[in-house]
Amino acid sequence: MSDPFVVVGADAAGLSAASKFRREALDREVVVFEKGRWISYAYCGMPYFIEGRVERMSNLLSLSPTEVDDRGIDLRRGREVVGVDPDEKRVAVETPDGDAFEQPYGDLLVATGGRASTGPFDVRGIDGAFTLHDMDAAAAIDAYIAEPDAYDPDRADVSAVDRERVERNAAMSAPETAAIVGGGYVGVEMAEALSGRGLDVHLFHRSGHLLSDFGEAVGERVEEALTGEGVTVHTGTPVEALVADDRIEAIRFADGDADGEDAETLPVDLAVVGVGIRPNTELLDGTGVELGEGGAVLTDEHGRTSLPDVYAAGDCATAFHAVTGEPAWMPLGLTANRAGRAIGATVAGDPSPVGDIAGTAVVKAFEMEAGRVGLVEDAAARAAGFDPVRETVTAGSRSGYYPGAAPTDVTLVADRDTGRLIGGSIAGPDRAAIRIDTLATALEADMTVPEVERLDLAYAPPFSPVWDPILVAAKVLNGTLEEEE
Known part of the structure; x- marks a missing residue:
């Protein structure tokens, strides 16, 4: 088999594409590269795991590596695709040990997703400061919140979890006050989750109302719901900095002064930064691929990119907006699953549109939907x-x-x-x-x-x-x- 369908990324879009392709094209190989160990997990369920509504991390997994293998998909975890040569139709792959090799492809799907954007806030190296965009972060936050003698390690019951990171966070004294930076989906959901774990929660949002994309009427109702449950909401309040030595100590935020001269400081021992995401497109650097909104890969109605035989789907790709008819970037779960499935069918010989997107989204804050x-x-x-x-x-x-x-x-x-x-x-x-x-x-x-x-x-x-x-x-x-x- 000299023309394999190669997929980069083993989550929603990637495995949906590989599974659909495998069912319809039995005579071609399908290879899926995943740079990490986690595959096919429910990103949207992570706040509810942290809150405790979801008892075990394994409940958030859709497919196990064994189940993927049983489908006839060649899944290779711990293999990062770092470059694409569209002329030679090859991808460059690196292993954690530093080894490198090339993999030829007949068709290629880039389904590399996105990563948390921290803006000016670098949480690396700060204990108690987190972004929430992967399962290891969710496991670490859950461990950090618990009292050391009360943490249940069986909650993180998946072999892929970064056990060293979990144990490090579980050993620290439990926090009492949390600051959430960003009042979008993650911010609102985490405010409920952390409040449910007994923390004093402060939610900061730069604009005048929460959930900016939902409109002012929704933002006001959600703010009322949060404050009614004891969450302190700070709208129109840009956060300027995280204050930390080795562990988070406070956040500094503006107090209505554009120059920051009247900045205030709030002591906290937990900070979650959720100010957005960025598409992972670096592996396509130097290929000349066309990019669209937010730096996502521009695609047509079938998920094709401007490169021959190269597709893109999920949080790293655009799709057409149902209202404007123009390319738009809206990283949401159904968009990724639906596009991946359609591309798998297209590559297998059944051209299928990925479908339009309209940014349909829902969120809840306690009893408010x-x-x-x-x-x-x-x-x-x-x-x-x-x-x-x-x-x-x-x-x-x-x-x-x-x-x-x-x-x-x-x-x-x-x-x-x-x-x-x-x-x-x-x-x-x-x-x-x-x-x-x-x-x-x-x-x-x-x-x-x-x-x-x-x-x-x-x-x-x-x-x-x-x-x-x-x-x-x-x-x-x-x-x-x-x-x-």
Whole structure:
């Protein structure tokens, strides 16, 4: 077999592609390189492991190396692909021992994911300071939080775990006060997780409201939920520095002064930095591959890059936005799995589109749920060429007389000229998040606000009022659009 399908990265996109390819192309070899030891794990589940809702780290694994091998996939862990020669169709591979070799390919998938961006905050070498973007970090944080005599090593029950790092953190005195830098998905979820472990939690966010991509209405509801559970939220508060010797001691943050002259210091003994991620694309340096938003690899509707027979998927690649039709970078789990599966089929001879993306996402803060899709912020809508019109309504989640009904905020955004729905968000404590799927479907179908208003959504008192909150929001927004005609 001289034309193997070579995959770089053994997580969501990479193993989805390899598995689909293996089922459809039995006459070709598939080789998967993974520079680390972890494969196929649930990144989104790590805060819940740290909180203790997930009892064992092994619960977060989707596939074991043995299961991958049973599928007929040649998985090679501890092998880092450091370069690609698209002319010779070879990749350069290095081992932990410093050995190097080359692997030819017929088709190549780059599924190298992303890594945590720390901005100006370097957590390396500081005990008690972490980023959360891999399983070893989750295991280390879990061990660090526990009292030394109370830590259960069986929680990190996977052979791939960095045992030395876990034991080092487990031996330290347990923290009491935590600072989280960044109020996005990870920040909000970690605020709940650390609070659930009994810590005094401070959440810092540079912009004026949490979950910036979800819009102001959602950010305010989530902040209320966090503060109601004892989390101290600092919005509009840039963190300037981590203060540490060998172990984290404090964080320094601005106090409304752009020059930082009035900076304050908060003593902490745990810090989690979650200010974003960056795509891992260094192995393609020097190849001339086209890059897109955020430095991610630019791909077409089938996941092809600008290099011949080279594909990219997952957190390192772009996809087409369902609203704008332009390439966009939105590193989310379903995007990676779906694109990987499609590329595996394409390489096997069944051309399959990776699908559009709309940034559909959900998150929870204690009992508060939130979701978003499409272009929620006016600035993003205008940058894409739309003239946004928005309305935010509050409606009941169920019939008012049925127990459990709760206020649900829905924001819808439409294009003024066409009436097309271009984005939306939702927040509430009673099954609010799942309702975002209705809006995601409407965006994929290019529906107008009047068409959304006429959707025949299900009604029964335990589930929804006659007018679902989404229908109420569409009705109000449609009225606004009609008034402006």
